[in-house]
Amino acid sequence: MDGFIKSIPNEIKIVAVSKTHSCETVQHAYNSGLRIFGENKPQELVKKYNELPKDIEWHFIGHLQTNKIKYIVPFVSLIHSVDSPRLLAEINKEAAKRNRIIKCLLQLHIAMEETKFGFSVKELQEYLSTKEFLAHTFVKIVGLMGIATFTDNTNQIRSEFHTLRTVFDELKKTTFVGNSDFCELSMGMSNDYKIAISEGSTIIRIGSLIFGERNYSK
Numbered sequence: 782m783d784g785f786i787k788s789i790p791n792e793i794k795i796v797a798v799s800k801t802h803s804c805e806t807v808q809h810a811y812n813s814g815l816r817i818f819g820e821n822k823p824q825e826l827v828k829k830y831n832e833l834p835k836d837i838e839w840h841f842i843g844h845l846q847t848n849k850i851k852y853i854v855p856f857v858s859l860i861h862s863v864d865s866p867r868l869l870a871e872i873n874k875e876a877a878k879r880n881r882i883i884k885c886l887l888q889l890h891i892a893m894e895e896t897k898f899g900f901s902v903k904e905l906q907e908y909l910s911t912k913e914f915l916a917h918t919f920v921k922i923v924g925l926m927g928i929a930t931f932t933d934n935t936n937q938i939r940s941e942f943h944t945l946r947t948v949f950d951e952l953k954k955t956t957f958v959g960n961s962d963f964c965e966l967s968m969g970m971s972n973d974y975k976i977a978i979s980e981g982s983t984i985i986r987i988g989s990l991i992f993g994e995r996n997y998s999k
């Protein structure tokens with residue numbers, strides 16, 4: 782794990798994806814210097830938040846059901862996976878109740894697989910020009926996130942990340958021009974982070990490379 786962390790350029794943020802792993806395991810990773818952790822289940826995130834050191838930055842990285850937003854809104858640092866207008870509206874609503882501004886990434890669907898959530902490029906462009914989008918004052922859009930197809934075909938992975946990067950650059954020049962908050966590109970997991978970094982990623986989400994394989998049967 783130390784070797785991996787040292788190999789990542791300093792300006793790239795590492796989200797240690799601790800889903801399914803115990804608080805003890807997370808504490809161990811914390812002791813070795815990691816401070817940003819990612820989870821994809823609200824209940825699990827709340828439990829770990831309560832039990833672990835308070836200077837951890839907790840990121841939510843999975844598909845978020847609207848009825849669960851309220852559990853994470855009090856403390857979450859970044860929601861990576863805003864995949865619909867309705868979800869953003871609901872996050873805004875819950876954040877307003879708490880008087881908190883929540884940082885979010887908009888998730889773009891870049892993979893071949895149909896099961897992965899996210900906006901298409903066209904949906905995103907249309908949505909960003911709506912009045913509804915502009916009215917959300919309790920969320921701050923700080924960038925984009927995407928998940929590449931799970932494949933050994935590195936050309937395909939590279940091309941999907943490249944698409945995401947291109948949309949990101951385009952939005953910086955249009956919708957988010959002059960907005961320095963819009964600066965994060967969350968792409969890259971254990972099996973494809975090197976490609977993601979070479980394509981301009983600023984945040985990588987790493988689970989198995991840090992914690993070992995996940996055991997879902999526990």
Ligand SMILES: *Cc1c(COP(=O)(O)O)cnc(C)c1O
Pocket residue numbers: 798800821842843928970971972986987988989990
């Ligand atoms: C689980 C998960 C990861 C980490 O996956 P690894 O392959 O273990 O690095 C990253 N991003 C998301 C959205 C995930 O659900």
